[in-house]
Amino acid sequence: MKNICFCFQMHAPYRMKRYRFFDIGADHYYYEDMQSEDQVQYLASTSYLPLCQTLQEMIRLSRGKFHCAFAISGEMLEMFEQFAPEMIDALKALAATKCVEFITLPYAYSLASQYDTNEFTAQVKQHADKLNELFGQKSTTLANTEMLFDDEFALLAQKLGYKTCMTEGSKHLLSWKSPNYVYLAAAAPKVKLLLRNATVSDSLSFLFSDSSWPGYPMDAEKFTQQIVDLPKEEDVVNIWLGAETFGIRQQAATGIFEFLKAIPYYALEKEIGFLTPSEAGKKPAVDSLAVPFPNTWCGEAKDLSPFAGNDLQQEALSKLYAVAERVRLCQDKNLKRDWLHLQVADNFLYMNHINAGNTHYESAYDAFINYMNILSDFLQRVEEQYPTTIENEELNGLLKTINNQNQEIEELQEEIKKLRARKKA
Amino acid sequence: MKALMFGWEFPPHILGGLGTASYGLTRGMAQQEDMHITFVIPKPWGDEDQSFLRIIGANSIPVVWKDVDYNYVRQRMEGRMSPEEFYNFRNGIHYDFTRIGTDDLGCIGFSGRYPDNLLEEIGNYEAVASVLAHSLDFDIIHSHDWLTYPAGVFAKHISGKPLVIHVHATDFDRSRGNVNPTVFSIEKRGMEEADHIMCVSNLTRNTVIEKYGIPAYKVSTVHNAVEPLPNPEEFVKHPRKDKLVTFLGRITMQKGPEFFVEAAARVLAKTDGVRFVMAGSGDKMQEMIDLVAKRGIADKFHFPGFMRGKQVQEMLCESDVYIMPSVSEPFGISPLEAMQVGCPSIISHQSGCAEILTHAIKTDYWDIDAMADAIYAIVKYPAMYKSLSELGKEEVNNIRWYDAGLKVRRIYDGVINHTL
Numbered sequence: 057m058k059n060i061c062f063c064f065q066m067h068a069p070y071r072m073k074r075y076r077f078f079d080i081g082a083d084h085y086y087y088e089d090m091q092s093e094d095q096v097q098y099l100a101s102t103s104y105l106p107l108c109q110t111l112q113e114m115i116r117l118s119r120g121k122f123h124c125a126f127a128i129s130g131e132m133l134e135m136f137e138q139f140a141p142e143m144i145d146a147l148k149a150l151a152a153t154k155c156v157e158f159i160t161l162p163y164a165y166s167l168a169s170q171y172d173t174n175e176f177t178a179q180v181k182q183h184a185d186k187l188n189e190l191f192g193q194k195s196t197t198l199a200n201t202e203m204l205f206d207d208e209f210a211l212l213a214q215k216l217g218y219k220t221c222m223t224e225g226s227k228h229l230l231s232w233k234s235p236n237y238v239y240l241a242a243a244a245p246k247v248k249l250l251l252r253n254a255t256v257s258d259s260l261s262f263l264f265s266d267s268s269w270p271g272y273p274m275d276a277e278k279f280t281q282q283i284v285d286l287p288k289e290e291d292v293v294n295i296w297l298g299a300e301t302f303g304i305r306q307q308a309a310t311g312i313f314e315f316l317k318a319i320p321y322y323a324l325e326k327e328i329g330f331l332t333p334s335e336a337g338k339k340p341a342v343d344s345l346a347v348p349f350p351n352t353w354c355g356e357a358k359d360l361s362p363f364a365g366n367d368l369q370q371e372a373l374s375k376l377y378a379v380a381e382r383v384r385l386c387q388d389k390n391l392k393r394d395w396l397h398l399q400v401a402d403n404f405l406y407m408n409h410i411n412a413g414n415t416h417y418e419s420a421y422d423a424f425i426n427y428m429n430i431l432s433d434f435l436q437r438v439e440e441q442y443p444t445t446i447e448n449e450e451l452n453g454l455l456k457t458i459n460n461q462n463q464e465i466e467e468l469q470e471e472i473k474k475l476r477a478r479k480k481a
Numbered sequence: 482m483k484a485l486m487f488g489w490e491f492p493p494h495i496l497g498g499l500g501t502a503s504y505g506l507t508r509g510m511a512q513q514e515d516m517h518i519t520f521v522i523p524k525p526w527g528d529e530d531q532s533f534l535r536i537i538g539a540n541s542i543p544v545v546w547k548d549v550d551y552n553y554v555r556q557r558m559e560g561r562m563s564p565e566e567f568y569n570f571r572n573g574i575h576y577d578f579t580r581i582g583t584d585d586l587g588c589i590g591f592s593g594r595y596p597d598n599l600l601e602e603i604g605n606y607e608a609v610a611s612v613l614a615h616s617l618d619f620d621i622i623h624s625h626d627w628l629t630y631p632a633g634v635f636a637k638h639i640s641g642k643p644l645v646i647h648v649h650a651t652d653f654d655r656s657r658g659n660v661n662p663t664v665f666s667i668e669k670r671g672m673e674e675a676d677h678i679m680c681v682s683n684l685t686r687n688t689v690i691e692k693y694g695i696p697a698y699k700v701s702t703v704h705n706a707v708e709p710l711p712n713p714e715e716f717v718k719h720p721r722k723d724k725l726v727t728f729l730g731r732i733t734m735q736k737g738p739e740f741f742v743e744a745a746a747r748v749l750a751k752t753d754g755v756r757f758v759m760a761g762s763g764d765k766m767q768e769m770i771d772l773v774a775k776r777g778i779a780d781k782f783h784f785p786g787f788m789r790g791k792q793v794q795e796m797l798c799e800s801d802v803y804i805m806p807s808v809s810e811p812f813g814i815s816p817l818e819a820m821q822v823g824c825p826s827i828i829s830h831q832s833g834c835a836e837i838l839t840h841a842i843k844t845d846y847w848d849i850d851a852m853a854d855a856i857y858a859i860v861k862y863p864a865m866y867k868s869l870s871e872l873g874k875e876e877v878n879n880i881r882w883y884d885a886g887l888k889v890r891r892i893y894d895g896v897i898n899h900t901l
Contacts, residue, residue, distance in 0.1 A: 076850055076851075076853070076854045077751060077752075077853070077854050077857040077858070077861075078747065078750070078751050078853075080751075366868065367864040367867050367868045368864050368865065368868055370864070371862065371863065371864030372864075409839065409840075409872070418843065419839070419842075419843070421840075421842050421855075421858075421865065421868070421869070422842075424858070424862070424864070424865060425854055425855060425858040425862075425865070428858060428861075428862050428865075429854070429858075432861075
């Protein structure tokens with residue numbers, strides 16, 4: 057029996073405001089909330105909400121046979137809470153059907169796995185907690201920012217107890233192999249690996265309404281038939297899409313929502329099932345895959361170069377992660393929040409000279425200037441809390457002493473209380 | 482293809498960007514094998530590079546018929562042209578220009594500069610063009626900038642050959658909108674008479690279409706390029722304590738020097754270890770010195786005066802930032818020259834060269850905050866300097882006059898075959 061595993065990704069960064077160098081040290085608020093709100097409202101109203109409604113409908117009509125997954129970054133969830141709470145309700149309603157899985161991601165949609173594994177671990181935990189708090193779920197699937205995956209990541213996932221990972225089924229990784237099987241991560245044999253079927257996924261994202269595409273016009277019957285026509289043994293087709301494919305990249309008028317809605321009917325007729333990634337991960341693996349170099353779903357090269365390929369990006373990333381340990385030591389809530397926002401991968405994509413995604417900056421240099429000014433202010437604040445003259449270990453020791461002192465004081469006070477009570481008696 | 486070009490300047494004796502552009506363009510075009518260029522300028526100095534084109538001095542062309550002896554002509558024209566050529570040109574005199582003051586050979590003396598009686602020189606140049614149009618063989622006429630439009634138009638009327646004009650600047654750029662009506666009318670007539678108009682940027686093209694009312698199909702953009710440095714290894718940046726931010730050019734209203742001073746004041750209010758240089762001279766210099774004093778940054782702001790030749794490249798090479806906040810710059814070749822020696826450039830959106838540069842910082846000329854921010858970023862964030870310097874150099878080295886020449890050639894062909 058063949059199966060489709062649908063994953064919808066939702067992510068948008070907080071919009072940084074124009075921050076000039078003379079604001080450094082004077083202004084510690086880095087965000088343009090109006091524009092963030094606009095952006096989130098736009099995403100929610102034209103794409104995400106109609107998508108959730110369609111999925112809800114699909115689950116109802118298929119009597120719970122339609123399953124799918126969401127990959128929603130922590131940043132995005134926070135923005136939903138702040139600017140579009142109706143999204144949280146819609147997602148909660150989906151979670152209540154028990155047909156939907158919420159995949160764990162690094163909270164800030166960051167590149168932390170490449171620069172600071174402690175930070176990465178912390179963010180995964182933070183995201184898992186957030187999902188649990190909102191949807192009462194604990195996913196056993198872990199995906200990384202931009203589907204980034206390599207052997208080290210597999211080890212991390214195994215260490216954190218995740219059973220399934222997802223990444224792009226890129227050509228250089230698979231060569232002649234098919235993405236439509238469950239694999240094992242060679243470096244971490246407890247971790248199953250699901251591979252995104254790029255051809256099928258991208259045909260929906262980019263070609264659906266393209267009349268010059270041979271597959272045009274695509275309908276649900278044709279779509280399910282092409283899955284039936286796959287070689288007999290290939291049993292899981294993983295379709296990972298940016299959720300904005302529905303309603304924005306392919307506008308509602310193209311019929312994308314109706315197309316999606318019709319899929320379960322034809323699929324079930326042709327005996328195609330639906331799985332969440334965790335369910336798919338329970339299937340036996342056919343082979344193991346070694347991934348020595350970072351594999352992502354972006355660009356032509358399917359690597360990290362769009363985010364960390366040029367001098368600007370590398371300088372920004374190395375300056376940022378140089379203070380990771382210090383920031384983790386500190387307790388300041390605002391600082392911690394800014395720390396997460398500064399790590400969002402989009403910040404670095406904007407510094408790409410060739411393709412900066414949907415950037416609002418005039419150029420890569422413009423993006424770099426703004427980011428570095430903000431980062432400079434942030435670094436100053438970290439420095440104020442914990443001067444660099446003190447080594448990390450020493451600082452750690454001092455912090456421990458302070459914490460212990462608190463404990464000791466409490467104990468002593470307790471004793472005083474007891475003694476006083478005894479004296480009175 | 483034989484082109485008759487009318488210009489006003491040609492290196493090495495140049496007064497502005499027009500000469501540099503004329504040289505680069507003709508040199509790039511001369512790389513096409515069947516291209517023969519005759520370049521007319523008012524007054525050659527004799528040391529021009531004639532290896533790839535023929536230069537004719539308007540001051541050696543007789544416009545009034547004088548009965549002169551063969552040997553006398555040979556003696557007078559020594560090194561400029563042969564008596565046969567002289568007589569050939571003399572046969573091209575078809576009109577009576579005796580009203581113009583000429584010398585004993587019937588030639589006009591030109592200053593070759595931008596004198597007070599510029600309009601008179603333009604008229605005289607027109608007279609020379611009539612003689613050339615009657616005596617030379619060519620397929621197309623190409624006029625560089627408004628000074629030579631009347632000459633081109635006259636030559637077109639006489640010969641019936643098509644005329645293209647090359648707009649290196651308009652009076653709107655030079656005057657921030659307060660145009661001189663005489664200049665405007667000369668420009669407008671040239672544009673109307675021309676079979677096709679080439680502009681050095683889309684910015685200029687828009688001016689030509691909107692301000693001069695020329696139909697858009699007649700106007701194309703041919704971006705300028707930059708001559709490769711013959712000796713790039715000669716320019717090495719010396720380590721120094723303070724970072725240098727340089728403005729280099731005529732200190733006039735058009736170049737927006739006051740915005741540079743204001744940006745400098747903003748940077749200096751917050752940062753140490755940066756010095757600012759305003760090289761060049763011009764009618765706004767005194768005002769700028771006053772402004773610098775008023776902002777209290779005179780200890781970090783320097784005016785080294787006018788620079789020429791190699792001094793310019795050395796200054797650029799030693800700089801950490803080159804800035805050109807022009808209010809209206811048809812093209813602006815100097816940021817490209819700065820980038821050639823690895824100096825990051827900040828340019829205004831109102832500069833034509835912004836259209837073809839990726840690895841330069843672009844701001845609006847009035848946006849001093851953005852300008853100050855960019856200066857700060859380049860001197861404070863090493864990756865910024867490195868990227869702009871390395872990628873900028875690479876980018877500029879790929880902007881070639883040869884390609885610009887090919888574009889011009891396509892326009893020539895189109896005009897001649899009526900396919901444009």
